[in-house]
Amino acid sequence: MDHQFISRANLPSLLSDLQEAYSVILPVRKGESRFYEPLTSFQADRQTGKEEPQSPSENNYVIGEVRASEPLKAFFFQPKQRVAENYQDATPARAGKPLCIVGVKACDLKGFKVLDTVFIGPDYEDPFYKKAREENLIISADCTSVLDVCFCLSLDLNPYPQDNFDINLSDIGEGYVVQPGSDKGERLLERFSDYFREASSAQIKTRDQQRASVTEQVRKNIQANGVPVQDRLAGVVRENYEHPLWKEEAETCVECGACNTICPTCHCFLLLDQLDNRDLVRYRLWDSCLIKDFAEVAGGANPRPQLWMRLRNRFEKKFDFFPKVNNMYACTGCGRCILACPGKIDIRNVLKRNVENVRK
Amino acid sequence: MYESSNPYRPIRTEVLETIEETPTIRTLKLKPDERISFETGQFIELTVPGAGEAPFTPSSEPSVQEALEVSVMRVGKVTERIHALKAGDTVGLRGPFGSGYPLDEFLGKELLVVGGGCGFAPLRSLMYELFRRSREFKKLLFRGGCRTPKDFLYRRQIEGWANRDDLDIELTVDEGDGDWRGNVGVVTTILDGLKMDPDTGVAVVCGPPVMMKFATMKLLDLGFKKSNLYLSMEKNMSCGFGKCGHCRIGTYYTCKDGPVFRYDKISDYPNIWD
Numbered sequence: 001m002d003h004q005f006i007s008r009a010n011l012p013s014l015l016s017d018l019q020e021a022y023s024v025i026l027p028v029r030k031g032e033s034r035f036y037e038p039l040t041s042f043q044a045d046r047q048t049g050k051e052e053p054q055s056p057s058e059n060n061y062v063i064g065e066v067r068a069s070e071p072l073k074a075f076f077f078q079p080k081q082r083v084a085e086n087y088q089d090a091t092p093a094r095a096g097k098p099l100c101i102v103g104v105k106a107c108d109l110k111g112f113k114v115l116d117t118v119f120i121g122p123d124y125e126d127p128f129y130k131k132a133r134e135e136n137l138i139i140s141a142d143c144t145s146v147l148d149v150c151f152c153l154s155l156d157l158n159p160y161p162q163d164n165f166d167i168n169l170s171d172i173g174e175g176y177v178v179q180p181g182s183d184k185g186e187r188l189l190e191r192f193s194d195y196f197r198e199a200s201s202a203q204i205k206t207r208d209q210q211r212a213s214v215t216e217q218v219r220k221n222i223q224a225n226g227v228p229v230q231d232r233l234a235g236v237v238r239e240n241y242e243h244p245l246w247k248e249e250a251e252t253c254v255e256c257g258a259c260n261t262i263c264p265t266c267h268c269f270l271l272l273d274q275l276d277n278r279d280l281v282r283y284r285l286w287d288s289c290l291i292k293d294f295a296e297v298a299g300g301a302n303p304r305p306q307l308w309m310r311l312r313n314r315f316e317k318k319f320d321f322f323p324k325v326n327n328m329y330a331c332t333g334c335g336r337c338i339l340a341c342p343g344k345i346d347i348r349n350v351l352k353r354n355v356e357n358v359r360k
Numbered sequence: 361m362y363e364s365s366n367p368y369r370p371i372r373t374e375v376l377e378t379i380e381e382t383p384t385i386r387t388l389k390l391k392p393d394e395r396i397s398f399e400t401g402q403f404i405e406l407t408v409p410g411a412g413e414a415p416f417t418p419s420s421e422p423s424v425q426e427a428l429e430v431s432v433m434r435v436g437k438v439t440e441r442i443h444a445l446k447a448g449d450t451v452g453l454r455g456p457f458g459s460g461y462p463l464d465e466f467l468g469k470e471l472l473v474v475g476g477g478c479g480f481a482p483l484r485s486l487m488y489e490l491f492r493r494s495r496e497f498k499k500l501l502f503r504g505g506c507r508t509p510k511d512f513l514y515r516r517q518i519e520g521w522a523n524r525d526d527l528d529i530e531l532t533v534d535e536g537d538g539d540w541r542g543n544v545g546v547v548t549t550i551l552d553g554l555k556m557d558p559d560t561g562v563a564v565v566c567g568p569p570v571m572m573k574f575a576t577m578k579l580l581d582l583g584f585k586k587s588n589l590y591l592s593m594e595k596n597m598s599c600g601f602g603k604c605g606h607c608r609i610g611t612y613y614t615c616k617d618g619p620v621f622r623y624d625k626i627s628d629y630p631n632i633w634d
Binding site for chain 2: 088089090091118124127267269271272273275284289294301
């Protein structure tokens with residue numbers, strides 16, 4: 001299907017129509033950041049006339065700009081998921097409609113690539129993640145601005161979606177250039193064709209110029225911070241395995257695990273059993289490899305007793321395990337861990353040090 | 361391969377019997393509501409309702425599908441609760457997971473089994489299978505050690521193996537007592553003078569990490585090839601199917617790619633014994 005166009009006025013109507021089948025989630029601007037919030041109704045919001053609504057309103061939702069503060073994974077690999085009840089084979093059902101998540105950026109879509117290799121096949125599947133991937137609708141969007149911490153180009157990504165979306169929106173001011181990315185997306189464009197018209201070549205040109213301009217901003221960002229490109233990361237963590245850089249970088253780590261929870265690709269979890277009114281209930285909870293007992297066994301042996309070993313492990317997993325096993329780096333350049341870390345540990349700097357030490 | 365559509369779900373399982381083996385080890389005979397078949401060396405996750413799960417390698421005969429046995433050392437929260445279980449109690453069971461001993465690769469060869477302490481549990485299951493098929497191997501040898509005679513898991517049974525004509529066996533304890541008439545010393549002290557060719561022979565090692573480390577080093581000194589050593593690695597195996605991330609060794613997950621590893625596959629990774 002060719003490029004389509006949807007006007008600013010038509011987008012809320014489309015999203016309202018999608019509410020019939022989906023719970024629509026939109027990024028909302030709060031201060032300097034963006035957070036995913038469920039859309040109740042554009043109409044209701046208009047009537048109440050609240051000045052600073054916390055839920056999406058026609059004034060505060062964000063299609064373009066940059067990624068939301070929370071990682072997209074939270075909707076697919078939930079922080080706390082009930083995974084088993086008693087001894088029943090059936091998977092505990094999810095309440096409510098599937099989700100339509102709007103304004104998803106390219107960095108979070110790469111998160112899907114990583115998590116898909118973990119949770120879907122080839123041998124075992126996580127039925128909860130798989131179902132969410134099948135049911136949920138992704139309306140992604142180009143980045144129209146850049147954060148200081150953005151470095152997606154280093155990981156061979158562009159600041160606009162190229163795969164793993166159903167429909168992509170490119171905000172060009174007067175409206176959005178629209179591109180389907182899946183059969184599901186194509187069917188939706190057909191079904192709601194009244195809202196769309198074919199994009200003009202001038203509109204597509206505007207989009208392309210904007211993409212080039214944002215890409216250039218990320219490039220400058222990367223140059224300013226000396227972030228290495230991923231081709232130079234091959235093998236560096238193993239080569240620096242015994243280097244003092246890990247101890248030095250871990251000096252300010254407080255073992256909070258924020259880098260893990262905020263990361264769009266971190267997938268580790270623990271299983272927690274509880275008795276709920278005498279019934280056995282099992283939860284799958286996000287876990288963090290920075291926490292001391294992460295790899296400890298029952299007898300007390302711990303392969304990574306020191307905090308710096310666990311920090312090194314995080315980099316080994318992302319930049320050594322994943323490229324060797326799944327042919328991709330488990331980092332998207334979203335920069336969330338840089339902003340989340342109370343110890344100001346900067347992943348860009350750690351990678352830079354790794355590459356520089358190998359070159360010496 | 362696990363057949364449930366929900367891999368997190370435990371199968372309801374009845375505790376048929378509990379046996380006190382040593383002051384710290386108990387064996388549980390378990391009957392799952394659904395038949396499960398395991399290959400020797402694979403492991404299961406045992407759930408104590410409300411308390412959590414822990415991984416164990418069955419110590420019983422793989423060919424018996426109606427019930428299976430696990431021998432559990434009391435070392436932590438879950439194992440404490442397992443030791444409190446009685447016949448008739450209900451537990452949960454998931455699995456089997458991982459890859460067990462590749463018996464086909466041992467066929468026609470001289471095979472040495474080295475065990476220590478609670479490592480006798482997985483190895484008993486292996487020995488049942490080796491005895492059943494003993495004619496298919498060129499020679500079977502067993503070298504086992506424990507801390508003291510009191511800690512000797514399956515002592516009577518294993519001492520009884522000395523009467524078999526298809527097995528060359530020697531046992532040792534780190535510290536003897538008045539009754540012990542065998543060798544005293546760590547397990548590496550009974551690895552000298554093996555009547556087998558280390559160049560072509562295969563060795564299986566299972567036991568506490570320190571014992572495995574020193575036994576492996578000793579076997580390499582004796583001339584065994586890295587690619588002929590098979591080790592049972594103990595890591596924090598939680599989900600059992602390579603998703604939760606806790607049991608990674610290098611590019612492997614112990615739960616999925618192990619727990620039995622050929623030594624040359626993991627020998628280059630740092631800290632594997634920790």
